[in-house]
Amino acid sequence: MFKENKNKVETIIKTSEEFDSGRLDGIQRLKECGLILAVLASILLAVALFTFSPADPSWSQTAWGSDIQNGGGIVGAWVADTLFFVFGSLAYPLPIILTAGAWVVFRKRREDESIDLMLWGTRVLGLVVLLLTSCGLADINFDDIWYFSSGGVVGDVLTSLALPTLNVLGTTLALLFFWGAGFTLLTGISWLSIVERLGDSSIAGLHWVLNRMRGEKDEIVEPQLTPPSLIDPIQTKALESADETLDSVESISAIPLETENEPQPAARRFNIHMPKEEPVISSKVEAKVETDESFSAPLSPAPNYDYDEDEELPPRSKQLSATIEELDMVARESDDFAQDDVTSSAEPAHDGFMDQIDVVDEPPVDARQLENVVNNVELEDDSHIEPTISNFDVLDDDDEDDWQPQSAQSEYDIDDYDYEDEDSDEADSDEAEQDKDLTAFQSLVSEAQANMAGQQNPFLMQKDVNLPKPAEPMPTLELLYHPEKRENFIDRAALEEIARLVEAKLADYKIQAEVVDIFPGPVITRFELDLAPGVKVSRISSLSMDLARSLSAMAVRVVEVIPGKPYVGLELPNMSRQTVYLSDVISSPQFKESKSPTTIVLGQDIAGEAVVADLAKMPHVLVAGTTGSGKSVGVNVMILSMLYKSTPEDVRFIMIDPKMLELSIYEGIPHLLAEVVTDMKDASNALRWCVGEMERRYKLMSVLGVRNIKGFNDKLKMAAEAGHPIHDPLWKEGDSMDAEAPLLEKLPYIVVVVDEFADLMMVVGKKVEELIARLAQKARAAGIHLILATQRPSVDVITGLIKANIPTRVAFTVSTKTDSRTILDQGGAESLLGMGDMLYLPPGSSHTIRVHGAFASDDDVHAVVNNWKARGKPNYISDIISGDQSPEMMLPGERMESDEEVDPLFDQVVEHVVETRRGSVSGVQRRFKIGYNRAARIVEQLEAQGIVSAPGHNGNREVLSPAPIRD
Numbered sequence: 004m005f006k007e008n009k010n011k012v013e014t015i016i017k018t019s020e021e022f023d024s025g026r027l028d029g030i031q032r033l034k035e036c037g038l039i040l041a042v043l044a045s046i047l048l049a050v051a052l053f054t055f056s057p058a059d060p061s062w063s064q065t066a067w068g069s070d071i072q073n074g075g076g077i078v079g080a081w082v083a084d085t086l087f088f089v090f091g092s093l094a095y096p097l098p099i100i101l102t103a104g105a106w107v108v109f110r111k112r113r114e115d116e117s118i119d120l121m122l123w124g125t126r127v128l129g130l131v132v133l134l135l136t137s138c139g140l141a142d143i144n145f146d147d148i149w150y151f152s153s154g155g156v157v158g159d160v161l162t163s164l165a166l167p168t169l170n171v172l173g174t175t176l177a178l179l180f181f182w183g184a185g186f187t188l189l190t191g192i193s194w195l196s197i198v199e200r201l202g203d204s205s206i207a208g209l210h211w212v213l214n215r216m217r218g219e220k221d222e223i224v225e226p227q228l229t230p231p232s233l234i235d236p237i238q239t240k241a242l243e244s245a246d247e248t249l250d251s252v253e254s255i256s257a258i259p260l261e262t263e264n265e266p267q268p269a270a271r272r273f274n275i276h277m278p279k280e281e282p283v284i285s286s287k288v289e290a291k292v293e294t295d296e297s298f299s300a301p302l303s304p305a306p307n308y309d310y311d312e313d314e315e316l317p318p319r320s321k322q323l324s325a326t327i328e329e330l331d332m333v334a335r336e337s338d339d340f341a342q343d344d345v346t347s348s349a350e351p352a353h354d355g356f357m358d359q360i361d362v363v364d365e366p367p368v369d370a371r372q373l374e375n376v377v378n379n380v381e382l383e384d385d386s387h388i389e390p391t392i393s394n395f396d397v398l399d400d401d402d403e404d405d406w407q408p409q410s411a412q413s414e415y416d417i418d419d420y421d422y423e424d425e426d427s428d429e430a431d432s433d434e435a436e437q438d439k440d441l442t443a444f445q446s447l448v449s450e451a452q453a454n455m456a457g458q459q460n461p462f463l464m465q466k467d468v469n470l471p472k473p474a475e476p477m478p479t480l481e482l483l484y485h486p487e488k489r490e491n492f493i494d495r496a497a498l499e500e501i502a503r504l505v506e507a508k509l510a511d512y513k514i515q516a517e518v519v520d521i522f523p524g525p526v527i528t529r530f531e532l533d534l535a536p537g538v539k540v541s542r543i544s545s546l547s548m549d550l551a552r553s554l555s556a557m558a559v560r561v562v563e564v565i566p567g568k569p570y571v572g573l574e575l576p577n578m579s580r581q582t583v584y585l586s587d588v589i590s591s592p593q594f595k596e597s598k599s600p601t602t603i604v605l606g607q608d609i610a611g612e613a614v615v616a617d618l619a620k621m622p623h624v625l626v627a628g629t630t631g632s633g634k635s636v637g638v639n640v641m642i643l644s645m646l647y648k649s650t651p652e653d654v655r656f657i658m659i660d661p662k663m664l665e666l667s668i669y670e671g672i673p674h675l676l677a678e679v680v681t682d683m684k685d686a687s688n689a690l691r692w693c694v695g696e697m698e699r700r701y702k703l704m705s706v707l708g709v710r711n712i713k714g715f716n717d718k719l720k721m722a723a724e725a726g727h728p729i730h731d732p733l734w735k736e737g738d739s740m741d742a743e744a745p746l747l748e749k750l751p752y753i754v755v756v757v758d759e760f761a762d763l764m765m766v767v768g769k770k771v772e773e774l775i776a777r778l779a780q781k782a783r784a785a786g787i788h789l790i791l792a793t794q795r796p797s798v799d800v801i802t803g804l805i806k807a808n809i810p811t812r813v814a815f816t817v818s819t820k821t822d823s824r825t826i827l828d829q830g831g832a833e834s835l836l837g838m839g840d841m842l843y844l845p846p847g848s849s850h851t852i853r854v855h856g857a858f859a860s861d862d863d864v865h866a867v868v869n870n871w872k873a874r875g876k877p878n879y880i881s882d883i884i885s886g887d888q889s890p891e892m893m894l895p896g897e898r899m900e901s902d903e904e905v906d907p908l909f910d911q912v913v914e915h916v917v918e919t920r921r922g923s924v925s926g927v928q929r930r931f932k933i934g935y936n937r938a939a940r941i942v943e944q945l946e947a948q949g950i951v952s953a954p955g956h957n958g959n960r961e962v963l964s965p966a967p968i969r970d
């Protein structure tokens with residue numbers, strides 16, 4: 004209580020005094036004087052110690068007559084001698100300790116600061132322990148100075164006590180540890196924090212040394228997330244004055260950097276290359292899409308295609324883009340389910356009946372009654388087939404019987420329909436007989452009609468519909484879906500922000516790079532980076548996964564080389580992806596201007612430019628990608644683009660489709676050389692036919708002296724125009740019934756499309772590889788081109804032989820980098836985004852082009868296919884599929900599959916078997932000392948040649964050849 008009060012009073016006094024004069028109070032004056040004196044004493048002490056001379060008279064020495072050498076005079080000599088005597092060499096730090104002690108005691112403190120006795124006690128104790136142990140350590144380890152022990156008397160006493168028991172090492176260790184304890188007691192510094200600091204600084208030192216050695220000191224850059232004004236105010240000012248309209252930076256740093264008064268900092272402008280305007284399909288085309296009748300009219304016999312023209316249908320583009328729920332809703336609202344079709348095409352008089360039928364969940368009506376009613380309906384109008392009728396015709400007699408009792412309970416009155424059951428009961432037996440015949444006949448007719456109706460179900464593929472021939476010479480663009488409007492919004496600010504983020508993230512990985520160009524595309528955006536000198540591009544490539552993670556992107560593809568530019572590309576997927584429609588690319592000038600009938604569309608490149616290629620120049624293409632990556636759509640797009648460019652006289656197709664789904668749509672177009680091949684055995688025949696055709700074309704070309712199919716066709720045309728049409732020079736009499744060789748015809752390009760090439764390889768095996776390799780090697784000049792698609796990009800499918808001969812590859816998304824290497828001989832396809840995103844490796848180039856594949860829906864394919872079907876029928880060549888593999892049909896250089904190498908021992912074995920009359924494998928094995936496998940193979944060859952029989956049930960073979968005749 005008292006103390007507190009006193010303090011309070013003192014504080015009040017002190018503040019008033021301080022306020023008045025600003026001078027020290029009495030105690031403070033004493034303290035300061037004490038500090039000054041202590042410093043004086045320290046200095047004198049230091050002088051005395053450093054100028055100590057052993058010749059001076061002192062406490063331990065006696066000297067006469069000579070001058071005192073010590074700088075501190077006789078006092079200095081005495082003090083120094085005494086201190087050296089007591090503390091040895093530890094006397095030297097005493098002036099420092101004295102000054103430090105004086106500072107601690109006399110420094111100016113706040114008056115209310117209490118003195119912590121515990122703290123002071125430990126400090127003093129620490130000082131004593133430190134001094135004693137230091138003396139002890141000095142005594143053991145240092146040399147004596149003059150005639151004093153290096154640890155002084157203190158050190159001597161301590162070591163003489165410890166040495167007999169702990170020896171030198173033990174004493175040193177004990178003193179060291181005590182020294183450490185004394186240090187902590189005195190200073191309060193923990194040894195753990197000392198260890199930590201030491202560790203930190205040694206690691207930092209090591210890093211510094213390593214960075215110096217690697218010479219990358221300059222690469223460590225700070226992420227530049229702060230506005231330029233904070234980094235370089237001069238530069239910012241210049242920028243601001245140059246362009247006042249610059250946008251303000253939205254800082255993505257979490258720290259608020261702007262104050263309200265500060266001017267808005269100017270952003271660094273990135274060079275964003277906006278894509279060109281969309282090619283606009285003329286409104287005429289759009290209008291045509293809606294009123295187009297050429298597509299719907301031919302399908303009119305099928306009930307569902309018979310649209311009511313007055314009824315307003317939603318435009319096709321809308322239908323396509325609508326979800327199933329929306330379509331369902333529309334259908335419900337307009338009530339246009341199958342029932343509607345029936346009612347719209349049926350006679351109005353029958354509507355009531357159909358309505359009644361529709362409300363029945365289970366058929367409780369007499370089947371015969373219904374049948375008759377149905378027949379009546381049918382007879383009235385033969386041209387209309389009612390699909391719903393088939394529901395009732397599938398009933399057999401048993402069912403009819405079962406139903407009989409129910410008919411009595413039927414609550415539906417069907418008497419209105421001129422059916423009188425009672426009459427038949429009253430008729431005589433002849434009439435009954437006639438009725439029976441009539442009923443049987445009618446049921447037969449109705450069954451046939453129902454079957455037909457079943458086959459003409461609009462939901463089934465229509466095979467032979469009579470399509471009216473379109474007026475246009477080639478399919479038109481309105482067959483394809485084209486979106487009415489497209490969101491093509493590019494957010495500059497967002498792109499710039501991403502660009503800054505990319506730079507910052509690269510800086511995190513110690514890569515200094517600057518985004519120089521930004522190319523926003525329909526699916527991805529490419530940021531072109533200018534790397535600082537000396538930064539390897541492989542460092543960025545190896546970081547692609549880390550970058551994708553840190554930029555929260557699905558995948559990031561690094562384009563190591565951009566031809567013609569000194570930059571590196573970083574391709575990031577867009578937030579919202581646009582679909583590239585086939586119509587976009589087909590309507591592009593690139594496609595329109597291309598003259599070749601084998602022009603194929605791939606899609607759009609990253610800048611939205613159409614990517615169009617010529618299959619004739621490729622000359623073959625390998626398409627690979629995992630399931631669902633967009634392969635089939637890609638192949639369809641290639642085929643459709645050729646159907647847009649060429650007539651059947653220009654291009655013919657052979658399609659091989661093991662999946663029976665993808666290419667079977669094309670069945671019936673006039674471009675097909677053979678039916679779509681779905682059986683893999685036939686596929687090898689088709690390929691063999693192609694090889695034969697190739698050889699034939701080569702012979703023809705050599706006779707005409709031209710180098711390729713184009714030259715051949717040109718020469719043919721020239722000759723015809725000159726009035727000298729060329730007759731087939733390879734024709735021989737007897738080849739056909741004609742008296743003279745037929746005229747040569749224009750040779751079309753032949754495109755062989757194989758969807759799921761892996762299946763073909765698995766079923767037919769090596770043979771296919773051989774045939775494909777032969778075609779791939781030579782078929783270019785002969786105008787035969789291959790499109791091979793596979794979802795298994797493994798080396799057993801895409802073999803070295805095939806790869807070597809097919810230089811053009813298209814890779815859709817694959818799962819691993821290894822797969823990507825198998826297809827493209829380089830990585831990258833594993834970072835694609837799927838849904839038609841592809842890498843295209845053009846022929847003779849090692850740089851892949853990223854292409855967003857064009858999308859053709861099934862409706863698009865059907866529309867183009869139907870358009871071509873309406874123009875003509877295919878002229879199938881039956882030999883292509885059914886060609887037998889007989890020796891006469893073999894191609895030059897081809898061997899029968901069963902043709903194995905005949906074993907060198909074959910003749911000897913024949914001799915042995917025929918002589919001994921025993922054709923067992925073990926016998927052959929023993930006699931010729933060969934392995935089982937070889938012996939078994941030879942015996943099988945004997946069987947194939949008819950020398951021995953097949954093994955009987957006991958495994959023995961009978962020798963069929965007669966025994967040799969002996970003389």
Ligand SMILES: Nc1ncnc2c1ncn2[C@@H]1O[C@H](COP(=O)(O)OP(=O)(O)OP(=O)(O)O)[C@@H](O)[C@H]1O
Nearest residue numbers: 629630631632633634635636794838839856857858
């Ligand atoms: N270019 C594209 N644009 C947009 N979506 C596409 C594109 N290509 C394909 N798709 C989408 O990807 C789906 C799968 O495509 P597709 O059937 O061609 O794959 P696939 O690789 O042939 O698969 P599978 O081998 O199983 O047949 C399609 O249904 C379609 O929705």
